[in-house]
Every structure is written in structure tokens, then in C-alpha cells.
Amino acid sequence: MRAIFVSYRRDDSEGEAGRLFDDLVAEFGEDSVFMDVAAIEVGRDFRKAIDESVATCGVLLSMIGKNWTEAKNSAGQRRLDDPSDFVRLETASALKRDIPVIPVLVHGARMPSAEELPNDLKELAYRNGVELTHARWNSDVQLLFKALRPHVGDRKSAPANPTPTVPQAPPEIKPPVRVETKLHQGAAQSSATPEKKPMGIILAVVAAVLVVGAVVGYMTLRSKKPTDVQTTAANQPTPAVQAQPGQEQKTVADKPPMQGAAPDQKALPDTGTSNKTAADTPLAQKPPAGAALATPVAVDRAASEKAVAATAAELHYGQQYHLLNGYKNWTGGFLDTNNWCTTRWPASLLCVSTSQSADRAGYKTATWTIRSASGKKTGDVVRANDLIYLHNEFTAKDGGYLDTDFAGCQGNYYCVSTAPTSDRVPGQKTGTWKVISASGIEDGGTLHVNDPVYLQNLFNNFGGGYLDTRNPGCEGNYLCVSTSKSLERDSNSTHWKFQ
Secondary structure, three states: OOEEEEEOOHHHHHHHHHHHHHHHHHHHOHHHEEEOOOOOOOOOOHHHHHHHHHHOEEEEEEEEOOOOOOOEOOOOOEHHHOOOOHHHHHHHHHHHOOOOEEEEEOOOOOOOOHHHOOHHHHHHHHOOOEEOOOOOHHHHHHHHHHHHHHHHOOOOOOOOOOOOOOOOOOOOOOOOHHHHHHHHHHHHHHHHOOOHHHHHHHHHHHHHHHHHHHHHHHHHHHHHOOOHHHHHHHHOOOOOOOOOHHHHHHHHHHOOHHHHHHHHHHHOOOOHHHHHHHHHOOHHHOOHHHHHHHHHHHHHHHHHHHHHHHOOOEOEOOOEEOEEEOHHHHOOOEEEEEEEOOOOOOOOOEEEEEEOOOOOOOOOOOOEEEEEOOOOOOOOEOEOOOEEEEEEOOOOOOOOEEEEEEEOHHHOOEEEEEEOOOOOOOOOOOOOEEEEEOOOOOOOOEOEOOOEEEEEEOHHHHOOOEEEEEEEOHHHOOEEEEEEOOOOOOOOOOOEEEO
16 A cells, blocks of 8 residues: 655644544554655755655645645745745655645635646646535545545555553563573584594593692692691690681681681682581571671672662753653553644644654654753753653654643543643643652652653643543554543553653
């Protein structure tokens, strides 16, 4: 199935384009509908990027409102007369390739005449179009679907984004047993081959000779070393004089650790009895020397963990983060924007849901910048109970500020979308959020990456609810996002982490 490319002007038909996009996705699947060619890599020729994108589509829908023909840029020039105008480039590219272009008239607009169009768009005046009206929207859209099927294929057989199930925890990573097994098998096979047997025997004989030589040499040196202990033991064979293994180890342990290490190592070859006794002793009765050696390790580990906690990344104003939802052990997905919500809520921009990926589409739709709502500067530390704005970094167009608008979404409290400004309704604070620690950090305490927090909306004097996830599948994404009256609604669904 080839894609449907939707071309529109934001200030002319954005609301209708967003609404039509949703209907097209429901009918043909999300992968078959393409809208906005603004996420173009830095340094790349956007004319070529647009041309390549249009070349892959099966049909282009040219959304034409009342201002489509006469829209002007900031210099007062008619946009259609600008060779670099996005809408002109998109439409001209399709016409040049003889890709079907269907004019879609909205807001009671009329078809432009050839005289009103630049040379590379004149063909558009002779293309049959359709009209979408608010009163007959559903029936008009069905007629458009019928016209599109010959160009893009049959209706999708299954949803492009099936309703997701509750995400499962990632599978446990097991040690590479198979690799070790193969190595052992290889070793066994190697030893089984005739070529390897002589070498194995030779190595074994050499090792045995070395061991015997070492033992003989050691016994010789020991017999030549006169000690007071040996003399006393020979002349006075009383049990009190003979040192027991436990007593020897205790003497070593009573010395400072650096002095006790060397004698302890030298004593290991003396007898097998001493080693066996130490190994067979229960943990609580281990020689003090062992405990002395283990203590620094435990102290070092504790100090290391404390240092890591102390140096964890602090949250800073002006920095970009992903927000992970805490639903069912942090499997609620990342706060994300997907699709335009202007048809539902005219003052909003993008619909908000969660995505299973922190970079779902490559357009930074799940990336948010923390900005201060109380005058703090970029680079300042974010602290518990600070008032903040969250700006979405969608690269195609301005992603807007996280905002509340209207009540009752998903059976929850308030609907959540993004708005063009941080204060959509002046003074109502629908785009202001209070960051509350969910782990007991006191008021004014420094917040760090991965600290669990609640985000309380300040609309109606802190009455906007807590940012929450509820129900799957919104906007063809993972979980729906709204606000909850309750601080703890369901399985930590109101918990979030900045990452």
C-alpha cells in the first residue's frame, strides 16, 4: 500500500488537516498516511528532501482553505510565488511526477484558477477535487476514501497500531552458558583427536616433575632453617609448647593488617591441616585475619555506592529529558506527543500519550525541556515543589507546552495536550506544574535524574489534578495521558521519572 501525503498550510487548514489525518489513519493505517516534511536533517537541501518524500507516495491531498492562494509571508510576498515555499514544493513535486493530486476544499474555499497559480502549479487547476464540510464531514470523508482506494490499495486488514497490552518486564539476561558449553565441547573434542594426546601427556609429565621438584626443594630449605621453635619442640615435647593452627592464625591476626599478610601467606604451604581447619570452620568462627581482610572491601563498596548516589545527575532548568511513567513497575512508557489535537480543542497543539520508545519517530516527540515558572535561570537546579513548564521538543514544528484543557478524558479528571504558550489562558496556569517528590525529598531538596515525582497541575488553584496514564491506545500510541484527582490512582500511574 502506497502512502497518502497530506499537504496543508498551518494557518489555513491545520484543524481540518489534523482531523482528516486521524480519519485516514483509522481507515488505511498509520504507516499509510504521511503529513509534515519539516523534520529535515541539518545541512540537507530541504527541496531534495521534500521531493524524495513525495516520490514515495501514491497520492497527494492538497488541503485548500480560503487563504491558501493569497497567504503571505512576513515580507508581504505571496507564499505561492516563493519557489522555496513548502506547500508549493510538495504540490509541484507530485505534479511533476504525475502523482495523483486531489484538491481537498475546506472552509467553503473555491478551486484556484490557473491564472492564480505559478507555472509549476497550473496543472492543479485542472484536477478534480472534493469538498469537506463540517456538517457532512463523515459522508464527505467516505467519498474521499472511495476515491483514494484505487491509488493506495485496499482497506487495511488489521489496525496499524493494535491496542497494546500492558508491557511486560524485559526478559532476564542469563549468563552465556551456551558459549561456555561450546568451549568445553571443543576442548573435549580436541583432547579426543590423536594429534593432541602426546602433547597432553608431555605437559602432564612436565607439571608432575615441577611439582615434585618444588616439594623437594621446599623440604630441603626448611630442614636447613634453624628456629627457636623447632629446638624447643625437640627438647621439651610438651603440648603447651606446640603451636596449634588456630593459635598461629590468631597471632598473625593480632598484628597490624599489613604485617599479618606476609606471614599468613608463608604459612599456607606448611601443612594441609591448617588450611583445612580454616576452611571447615563456620563463618562466624572464621579467623579474625580473614575478617580484617574483608572489612576494607565492605567499606569500599559502601563508600562507592554512597559516592555514586551523591554524584547522580541533578535536574537543571533548560535541560532536555524523557519522562518515564511508573505504571506497573515503570512500564507505563515515555510521555510523548502524537497527532494534532486542534480539531478537538482549538486552543491546543499536539495530543499527548505515552510511547514505548523514548524516540518513537525520530522527531524528539518524547523529549521535554524543563523551564521555570517562578523566574529561575537556565542552569539552576530543579528542587522539590518547584513550579515548572514542560516544553515539547518536536522538531517538525513547535511542540508546545504540556497543558490541561477540558474535563473527563478517559474517565479521568482533565484532558492533557500541548498548547502554543505556557499560559494558554492568562492567569489560569493550565500549563504550570508543581514537581512533588514521591520518595520523601523535603521541600527545596535537590531533585536528580530517576527520582520518582508527581506532577500536579496548577489550574484552578492547584486543582488541575496529577499527571496520569489510563487506558491503552490513544492516538495510535501506547497509554492515554490525562490528570487524576488522586495522588495514587492505580499501580503508580501518577509516578514519573526524568531521564
